[in-house]
Amino acid sequence: MTYKAKFRVWRGDDESGDLQNYEVDVNEGEVVLDIVHRLQATQAPDLAVRWNCKAGKCGSCSAEVNGKPRLMCMTRMNTFTEDEVITITPMRTFPVIRDLVTDVSYNYTKARMVPAFAPPADLEPGDYRMAQVDVERSQEFRKCIECFMCNNVCHAVRDHEENKTTFSGPRFLMRIAELDMHPLDTVDRRKVAVDDHGLGYCNITKCCTEVCPEHIHITDNALIPLKERVADKRYDPIFSIASLFSRSKDTRTPAPETPKG
Amino acid sequence: MTDLERHSFDVVVIGAGGAGLRAAIEARLQGKTVAIVCKSLFGKAHTVMAEGGIAAAMGNVNSKDNWQVHFRDTMRGGKFLNSWRMAELHAKEAPQRVWELETYGALFDRTPDGKISQRNFGGHEYPRLAHVGDRSGLELIRTLQQKIVSLQQEDFRETGDYQSKIKIFAEVTVTRLLVNDGRIAGAYAYYRETGDFVVFEAPAVVLATGGIGKTFKVTSASWEYTGDGHALAMRAGATTLNMEFIQFHPTGMVWPLSVKGILVTESVRGDGGILTNSEGKRFMFDYIPDVFKAQYATTPEEGDRWYTDPEHNRRPPELLPRDEVARAINSEVKAGRGTPHGGVYLDVSTRLPADVIKKKLPSMWHQFKELADVDITKEPMEVGPTCHYVMGGVEVDPDDEQTKLPGLFAAGEVSGGMHGSNRLGGNSLSDLLVFGRRAGLGAAIYVDELGGARPTVTDEMVADAETEALAAFHVEGGENPYTIHADLQQTMNDLVGIIRTESEMQEALDRLEGFKERVRRASVQGGRAFNPGWHLALDLKNMLLVSEAIARSALERQESRGGHTRDDYPVMSPDWRQLNIVSRTEGDGVAIYRQPLSPMREDLLELFDVNELNKYLTEAELPKGEHS
Numbered sequence: 001m002t003y004k005a006k007f008r009v010w011r012g013d014d015e016s017g018d019l020q021n022y023e024v025d026v027n028e029g030e031v032v033l034d035i036v037h038r039l040q041a042t043q044a045p046d047l048a049v050r051w052n053c054k055a056g057k058c059g060s061c062s063a064e065v066n067g068k069p070r071l072m073c074m075t076r077m078n079t080f081t082e083d084e085v086i087t088i089t090p091m092r093t094f095p096v097i098r099d100l101v102t103d104v105s106y107n108y109t110k111a112r113m114v115p116a117f118a119p120p121a122d123l124e125p126g127d128y129r130m131a132q133v134d135v136e137r138s139q140e141f142r143k144c145i146e147c148f149m150c151n152n153v154c155h156a157v158r159d160h161e162e163n164k165t166t167f168s169g170p171r172f173l174m175r176i177a178e179l180d181m182h183p184l185d186t187v188d189r190r191k192v193a194v195d196d197h198g199l200g201y202c203n204i205t206k207c208c209t210e211v212c213p214e215h216i217h218i219t220d221n222a223l224i225p226l227k228e229r230v231a232d233k234r235y236d237p238i239f240s241i242a243s244l245f246s247r248s249k250d251t252r253t254p255a256p257e258t259p260k261g
Numbered sequence: 262m263t264d265l266e267r268h269s270f271d272v273v274v275i276g277a278g279g280a281g282l283r284a285a286i287e288a289r290l291q292g293k294t295v296a297i298v299c300k301s302l303f304g305k306a307h308t309v310m311a312e313g314g315i316a317a318a319m320g321n322v323n324s325k326d327n328w329q330v331h332f333r334d335t336m337r338g339g340k341f342l343n344s345w346r347m348a349e350l351h352a353k354e355a356p357q358r359v360w361e362l363e364t365y366g367a368l369f370d371r372t373p374d375g376k377i378s379q380r381n382f383g384g385h386e387y388p389r390l391a392h393v394g395d396r397s398g399l400e401l402i403r404t405l406q407q408k409i410v411s412l413q414q415e416d417f418r419e420t421g422d423y424q425s426k427i428k429i430f431a432e433v434t435v436t437r438l439l440v441n442d443g444r445i446a447g448a449y450a451y452y453r454e455t456g457d458f459v460v461f462e463a464p465a466v467v468l469a470t471g472g473i474g475k476t477f478k479v480t481s482a483s484w485e486y487t488g489d490g491h492a493l494a495m496r497a498g499a500t501t502l503n504m505e506f507i508q509f510h511p512t513g514m515v516w517p518l519s520v521k522g523i524l525v526t527e528s529v530r531g532d533g534g535i536l537t538n539s540e541g542k543r544f545m546f547d548y549i550p551d552v553f554k555a556q557y558a559t560t561p562e563e564g565d566r567w568y569t570d571p572e573h574n575r576r577p578p579e580l581l582p583r584d585e586v587a588r589a590i591n592s593e594v595k596a597g598r599g600t601p602h603g604g605v606y607l608d609v610s611t612r613l614p615a616d617v618i619k620k621k622l623p624s625m626w627h628q629f630k631e632l633a634d635v636d637i638t639k640e641p642m643e644v645g646p647t648c649h650y651v652m653g654g655v656e657v658d659p660d661d662e663q664t665k666l667p668g669l670f671a672a673g674e675v676s677g678g679m680h681g682s683n684r685l686g687g688n689s690l691s692d693l694l695v696f697g698r699r700a701g702l703g704a705a706i707y708v709d710e711l712g713g714a715r716p717t718v719t720d721e722m723v724a725d726a727e728t729e730a731l732a733a734f735h736v737e738g739g740e741n742p743y744t745i746h747a748d749l750q751q752t753m754n755d756l757v758g759i760i761r762t763e764s765e766m767q768e769a770l771d772r773l774e775g776f777k778e779r780v781r782r783a784s785v786q787g788g789r790a791f792n793p794g795w796h797l798a799l800d801l802k803n804m805l806l807v808s809e810a811i812a813r814s815a816l817e818r819q820e821s822r823g824g825h826t827r828d829d830y831p832v833m834s835p836d837w838r839q840l841n842i843v844s845r846t847e848g849d850g851v852a853i854y855r856q857p858l859s860p861m862r863e864d865l866l867e868l869f870d871v872n873e874l875n876k877y878l879t880e881a882e883l884p885k886g887e888h889s
Binding site: 027040055057098111114115144179 | 301302303304305306307309310356357360361363364365366368369370371373374375376377378393394396398399400403407408410411413414423431454483484485516517518519520523524624627628631632633741742743744747785786787788790791792793794795
């Protein structure tokens, strides 16, 4: 059952670093994070890694395994062959702090720029009434565990550091869509989505959707509907005028059907 | 020490799970400046792992539910050892706390008439848990996190600075509370990222550090659960109570080994899942204790009817409180009726259609599929007990959550009393909200009353704290902290685990003496920047102190009750029910003493049938004139 696997792990800090080779025991049923823990316990006690729940619920242990963004706790060792060299590197889009740990403060800065949920002023706690079918659209996005792999993989910032000031990445555009689809929210965030969060940078290549460990249909259910609503507001003069006389919620287009897979 | 980073706040909250965030929100709403200091990134705290829901008697699904019923269930679940005042406040205030979350943007699952849906759970008489599928904890923490962001946005509009009232110190760990003349003066901490130290000057500190799971080998807890708050409080001069009560959740994963202990939500049983042994028998019917005989079905047929007709049938025994189910599973495995990997079967595949399972239990489906190659819509899960929660904790005033140390408050899992000897599922998230809010409020009032007379942090305190924190770097050729940790977990698991006896606990205490030297001699490789070996060496001190408190309290309590089962004292005793066991530090260890519980208020006592009270209370405690 047990075999020795070959690992290459990026070790270093914000100034320099390189891949270091390790041979580590692997047992049946283990995941990549188990191997990283075994490395810490036996060979590299100061190997820096972030993790919390080890159950795919907290989104802390994001890294790139053989170049692909993955939660290490949900990447099973039996998805690799026994002679395969497994390379673990930190998420590329965010600055390295040490080893596999990156500075993800970009995400928290962007989170703070999204205008908060604003219920009707006269609605008392306990009086909220919403239909299940209406809350489900936003609930899908609230499954997000903030692993930030979508923001890591999005080419608009992955290869363009300069876009980080103007673009918030799929995570926070999805947050805007989530609030937008909240049945009791009263704020129109369409202008903010474009001006402050760079919705226009997204050209729906679906890389974010592919890496989402929660299988959220970020592109189809959040980003495209958001783009459609923004397009309505910006380019349809009749629509714009009409929207002055009605609550913004009444004019949204329905989200597309959940695609397969 | 000249370039040491220093901050002054009105209130420092340690921990950013549900209790810490709710405390911070309340202190900020009371006009206080607040630091939130958390071991991990913001939004990653252990609360995200809660699955089932938030217990609150809103009566949305069954209108017969009310705070009195919730109070009764909580006291029964805790075997009447609960702080009755906390159980009362909790039951009364939980609905308001849940409705408040909706005003922050939470989106719970709904009833057909658009209210918050509520689900069945072990020990709760009516469907009571507000939930979002099986990711209720994530919804709770994200909602509170987003509320904090919205408060920061308000502060930004007023002051031009998002962090003028609430500042978050993520990946910062507190190593010591600073106390001046018997009052809280602040806290000493390090940044994970750099290893640099930071001093917080604050007249009020709220502990919301969660639990102690990492002292045990098989646990549902993350690395953060090292008993920091329990140990910080005790070292600063506060007390903990009833540390012997540890909840072993009946259903943790048992296979593969690397995921052993990861939680399988009680919702699986709440939604219809059944427990069977290797002979295919639904064994829980053999394990209904006398105190619960009146409330649980005695045949599978009646139990099954209850899901659709709860008015005329009793609930199935799979939904007994967690301590009962965990002990039953333990007994079945010991009797040789376990699964190949040493658990029992939990099956929902034959009980619900596949699409309903995926809808109601999405993260369980996901978890088993991805980690164990098991499709829970087609085959049963293998499950066994896992260390999940500590009922004991820092002793607090029930109303304002202040500890025995003025200026120190505690809320959530780190505090003790509320859950008695056993916590009901769903009562944790509501506990976080109710007492998190009260602790934040209590801290704000304390700061107001203190006025300008804030205790100061002296240079000497800071120097001492630094010496302590850096000690492991100066040990030459000492032991690897990872090895010490693994051995400590094994000791606690083997000797102070789910079933306990005097000789084993005595041996545990002997071994813990040996661990004291080993922990002092733990040595660290590498530098101070993001060095997990160093962090573990510091955490080990906390785990060791907590382990001693658990073992000493467990040895002292000569009865079996809730999360404390003695092979040598298998019976629950009304005399022991009148006593809390309190721990405090003495020298480099823990001393314990017994402390009487306050008698339950008459009007609360009257909520129970005297025949039920008879099972728990001594004759002298029974309502007057009703002795039987």
